[in-house]
Amino acid sequence: MPSSEVFNQRDGAVHTDSQGHPVGKPYAAQRAGQNGPLLLQDFALIDALSHFNRERIPERVVHAKGGGAHGTFEVTDPLDDLTCAELLSKRGNKCSATVRFSTVGGESGSADTARDPRGFSVKLRTEQGIWDHVYNNTPVFFLRDPAKFPRFIHTQKRDPQTHLKDADHFWDYLSQEPESFHQVMILFGDRGVPNGYRFMHGYSGHTHKLVKKDGSFVYAQFHYVSKQGTKFFTQAEADKLAGENPDYANQDLFEAIERGEHPSWDFCVQTMTPEQAEKFRYNICDLTKIWPHDEFPLRKVGTLTLHENVKNYFAEIEQVAFAPSHLIPGIEPSADPVLQSRLFAYPDAHRYRLSVNYAQLPVNAPIHMPANFQRDGFMAFHNQGNRPNYQSTIQKLTYPEAPYDFSAHEQFVGSLITELSSVTELDFEQPRKLWEKVFDDGAKQRFVDNVAGHLGGAKSDEIKRRTVSIFYAIHPDIGNGLAQRLNLGKVEPFKPLPASEAIKFRANLANRS
Structure with missing residues (x-):
């Protein structure tokens, strides 16, 4: 983040309006006479009121509530x-980061304590440009079809009539999408x-590609592993904090950094060859699946450390x-359709x-300011001087060659x-497996309690039964537990x-490719 020291001095800077004109009495106003009406010529007052009406920019449609800090990313294992x-070629390579x-x-x-996934986004300012890690704290997501995303988010928002969160909308959508479970x-x-x-991890979720200069590549999943370990709240603890301190997470992060307790994460990667992908039991373009660690172990690459709080949140x-x-x-995207849609949707x-x-904007700017033919538009303040905004023979730009070319097994991936x-x-x-191998008896009971508490808020028995039927398909114990708690009888x-249908389909594709 570029230095902003000039805006952070506490040394009695002269008070001015937006144009730098000194204003001696900030609460005074020009009037027609001592007690007359206000004058339109009072620029300082009109300027202040007009700016106040325009202080807000559009809120993020998703991930609206958040906090962050600045830090450093360092490569430990090239x-x-x-x-x-x-960036990843040499031990000790570093770059600045905003998270x-x-x-x-x-x-x-x-x-901050809502039962909800968490965004985990990291901006790395490298010598080759910006590299953003736009991840979540869960390794999978609710969907694998990008067309479903806007509809899904609508069900997590407010009812068009009541403007209230609606459990029927929440579970009606999910119970129609079994892959979300x-x-x-x-x-x-x-x-x-x-x-x-x-105290949480971050996951790319999507499959990417790591590519060498000769065009050869491996598939990759990226992970941020918390060096603080992981901690979680029960539903009761979360509900209590939501009333007492809804900004708990932001406060905790800020105060920890102020105390010198700088949180850090190990950046790790799982890799899979194209040949392994063709034999893998699951679809590598499926955002609802993980790569088992025993088959594809984590390899540490570097460490992210947050050591500087922001000076200005906005x-x-x-x-x-x-x-x-x-x-x-x-670093390249895979053919994952949800990832491909995000490549457009986020910049848009x-x-x-x-x-x-x-x-x-300073927080988003790369180390080396762009040299291209893009000019003007709202908020343009780096217009590249007198450089022509076309491919000029008068003031020439250098056009580097593409770093690699590859097209391996695209028939398989596309299919x-x-x-x-x-x-x-x-x-x-x-x-x-999550239910049988990861959840202990206490976790299983808390899970049933959490789902029953939320699903019980739905008014529609049809939605309840449809949801429980999917949980039955995951494991009978979940279905039975929920059916009893919700008084649904037999479901x-x-x-x-x-499973053989998908496996056979993929095997045929691999043979054809």
Whole structure:
């Protein structure tokens, strides 16, 4: 973040209006006579009132409530054997970072302790440009079809008539999308309400590519592993804090950094070769699935440390703009359709919310200011002087060659997208393992209590029964527990397509590619 010392001096700077004119009495106003009406010529007053009406910019549609800080990313274990990204090529390479954590569904004034995923976004300012990590604190998400995202978010917001949160809308949507229940299991389990931002992990969720100069690549999933460990709140603790201190997470992060307790995370990667991808049991473009760590172990790459609080929240957190399309050479997106949609949607949101020149704001600016043919528009203050805004022979730019070229097994990857439209038994294997292998008896009881408490707020028995039928498909114990708590009687389990259908389909694709 560029230095802003000039704005942080407490040395009696002269009070002025927006044009730098000295204003000796800030609460005074020009009048027609001693007690007459106000004068329109009083620029300082009109300027102050007009600016006040325009202090707010559009709120983020999702991830509106958040906080963050600045820090440093340092490479500890280079990845030069897998990627040509310069930042990751040498031990000790460093760059500055700005991080924003957030809830997802709530408005700007909502509670930090909502049962909700958390955004985990990191802006790295590298010599090759900005690299944004736009992640969550859960390794999976509710959907794998980008067309469903706006509709899904609408169900997490307010009812058009009552303007209240609505449990029927929440569960009506989810019970129509069985693939979402892996994320539901995590959200309503013990990990659903992190204790602030310092004690949680971050996950890319999406599959990316690490690419070398010769065009060869491996698939990759990125992880931020909290060096503070993880801590979570029970529902009762979260509800209590929501009333007593709805800004708990922001306060905890700020005060920890002020005390010198600088939180840090290990940045790690899982990798998979294209050949492994063709034999993998699950679809690598499926955002509702994880890569098992015993098959694809984590490899540490570097460490992120937050050591500097922001001086101005609006300038450095409200105006910070992350996008998964902000990548550096050597890091590429996969064909994951949700990731591909985010490559467009995020910069589009920033252009609306902050202006087309959002990248010129100090917190978003790269180390080396851009040299291109983009000019003008709202909030343009880096217009590149007298450089022509076309491909000129008078003042020439240098055009570097593409760092690599690749097209390996694209037939296989492209065809995978077709598979994502079907719900099969594969969609329930990982949630079932979560229930059987990760949740202990106490966690299982708390999970049933959490779901029953929220689902019980739905008025529609049809929605309740449809939801419980999907939980039955994950594990009978969950279905039975919820059916008893909600007095639903017998509920028929949801019946997905056999796993063999998806596995056979993918095997045929691999043979053809």
